[in-house]
Amino acid sequence: MGISDDIILTGDLNFHLEDKFDCDARKFTETLSDRGLVQHVFGAFRVTGHTLDVIITREDSSIVIGIPSIEELHLCNDEGVPSLDHIAVHCSQTVYKPPEKRESMEFCKLEEIVIDDFNTDINCSNFMPNQTATLDELVSTYDSVLSSIIEKHAPIQSKTITLLPNTEWHSSELCTAETERVPAERKMRKMNKQLYKEQCIKTHKLLLKCKTDYYSDKILEIGCDQKKLFNLTNKLMGNTKTVVxxxxxxxxxxxxxxxxxxxxxxxxxxxxxxxxxxxxxxxxxx
Missing domain, CATH: 1.20.5 (Single alpha-helices involved in coiled-coils or other helix-helix interfaces)
Structure with a gap:
């Protein structure tokens, strides 16, 4: 393999890895071994009792910790319908959530300017101290005087912000559903799995609805403006560029x-x- 970095490959196959007499499974295992890779999933990881799922890393990799386990978490499809075949495969990894991106920015609170005081300072300012000044000198004086007045009434401030992912479609209804899912998960682990299952389905359906409604409304607002539609499509596909x-x-x-x-x-x-x-x-x- 030409990739020198650590890798982890996941997915499922169309043959039974636990069957030692399965020709395809045996060839697959030999191919992994020849390329210095190892498959971490063993045992019945499907309702049917077969091993079809794989978690593959390099033989000398430590990215996967321990042996993967299974748990019935009531996985759903895009319509919120529970899957009757798939079981969740869990594994611990030495991978950490990347730090949040932070950015420093400068701003001034123009909306807090008292207009009467601002007008008074402008009227009392001398924009032409020298009658024989050149155009460049007049422009420089005009700029410096106005800048000093604005700095007085709305001084430049700086702060560090956390850059959050685009969640304009997030609604208060979805926030409530996500909040209700947390206690439902706690109860599920103690007694009532059905409650958690129903809440997950409800939240998942609502999430899809929020996204669909948001972008449908956006497209309707755009109408026949091809440029805005192109920009929206680029934004959805992550092709946005930072303006420098x-x-x-x-x-x-x-x-x-x-x-x-x-x-x-x-x-x-x-x-x-x-x-x-x-x-x-x-x-x-x-």
Whole structure:
């Protein structure tokens, strides 16, 4: 195998691994051995009494701890119907939940600005201290004066936030169902498995309904706007990209770069219009 990292493969097969006389099972076991892999599941892991499930790792791997066990957890399909064949295969692993991603951000509470006080400070400010100032000096003064006023009324603050997965579809009804599932699980382990089973089915159905309703409403809101529909599809498929803005170390340089870009566009259009030739706005001259 060409993969050097630790691996764990799970799934189920269409032959009985516990049957030593099964040709396919024997070939499968030999293939694993030849490639330095080991299968950890042994015993009857199905209602039918056969071993079809596999948990495969490298022979020298310690990612799986101990021997896998089974437990009837009333697994359900997408419609919440309990499975009559599958039994849950449990195994302990030396794998830990990745740490939550955290990000620092800066913000200012503009909504807390007292408008009357803000207007008073603007009216009392001197935006033109020098009548002979150049345009660049006037722009710089205008920017610095307004920035100082905003900083006074809504100072920049910083905080660290935890980046959470997208759960816009999560509803209060689903939250209640998930909360009720926890005590049902405790009771199930003591006496009433049926109660936990019913609550799991209810929560699972509600989860699917919340997601379906949310995205159906989103698509209806979009209507015939193909661009928004494309963006929503990309978001669902995890193809979103982080927008990287230019560095703000020098606002003047950034402004000049934007200005030069559009000036080049205009000059290109004018040049080709004057020549009467076919041209592309996105040509190499832009």
């Amino acid at each position: 803005l230019p560095s703000r170390e020098c606002d003047k340089d950034i402004s000049n770069r934007f200005g030069d870009f559009f000036l080049n566009k205009i000059e290109t259009i004018m040049r080709y219009l004057s020549s009467g030739d076919n041209f592309s706005i996105n040509g190499n001259d832009a």
